Amino acid sequence: MTGESVSRTALDVACHLNVLVPDVSAGTLPAALDAIAAAGYARVVLPPLDAAATDAAALRAAFIDHGLRPITIAGQAPGADVSSADADERAAGAAALRSSVDLTVALGSDQMNGVPYGLFGHPSGPTSRAAFERAAHEVGTVADYAHERGVTMTFEVLNRYETSAINTAAQAMAFVAASGSAHLRIHLDTFHMAVEESDMAAAVLQALPALSYLELGQSGRGALGEGSVDVENVIRTALDAGYTGRWGVEAFSRSGLSEGAADMLAIWRSPFDRGAELASDAMALIERSARRRPPEPDRRAAAARTEDDLALRRNE
Secondary structure, eight states: OOSSOOOOSSSOEEEEGGGTOSSOOTTTHHHHHHHHHHTTOSEEEOOOOOGGGOOHHHHHHHHHHTTOEEEEEEOOBTTBOTTOSSHHHHHHHHHHHHHHHHHHHHTTOSEEEEOTTSOOSOOSSOOOHHHHHHHHHHHHHHHHHHHHTTOEEEEEOOOTTTOSSOOSHHHHHHHHHHHTOSSOEEEEEHHHHHHHOSOHHHHHHHHGGGEEEEEEOOTTSSOTTSSSOOHHHHHHHHHHTTOOSEEEEOOOOGGGSOHHHHHHTTOOSOSOSOHHHHHHHHHHHHHHHHHTOOOHHHHHHHHHHHHHHHHHHHHO
């Protein structure tokens, strides 16, 4: 299949490539992009790429051929960490992020996701305020660099087992404020929110002023309709609150990942083995949820009740 993706919803939705295949290998990528486009997605989220080893022109051509826009993922590594107290390590971390921005542009993308604020993985302790502020300053500077090149930079809020830096929407808003950037945006993921947020609806509302990417992932990393996360309610809540940003679908199965990636993400099981089917079913769930929203007056009343509830909580 080539040409434009089959858009069946007004929402701008991306599917993570790892739902279908482990990487961007030429042998498997075209079929995966075929399936993602056929399911109605507008974008595809790529796994982390090595800029030096990536044929950006060839990948860009493949995305254009399938009518899809890519979203990249950026991160940090030992010795290149924007939260470090060592100035050289901070500089190396910022340089790595700028390189990821440049790759994003070369791929024809206008959005870069990821974990730019520190090392990904099981933390050994809490993140200090000084480290938080160092990371925020460096990430904010890179977000401005990205904006100048037509790229929106987001940072993902993770659960406590993957970082101690930013686990909640409240912390994400504080990070944006500390960054000093008018262009840095938030990426929420319902998989992580299910661990950290006592009220997902309230978290979405809190992050809304800077929320640019809302990713839908189930508690068991499998199909969106099978798990403890009420995905349909999250979708309706966000839309009723006026969210107009992009959406994502993410699911992981050990059988569909490289061993290294599966270990890093702690994917020990294979909750699905038909990624194209999962992607198609996820899009159908998103479309169904968007259609089931109440009429406009009821949505305004529901939003007002939510705001009243939040005000009462702040005054308690």
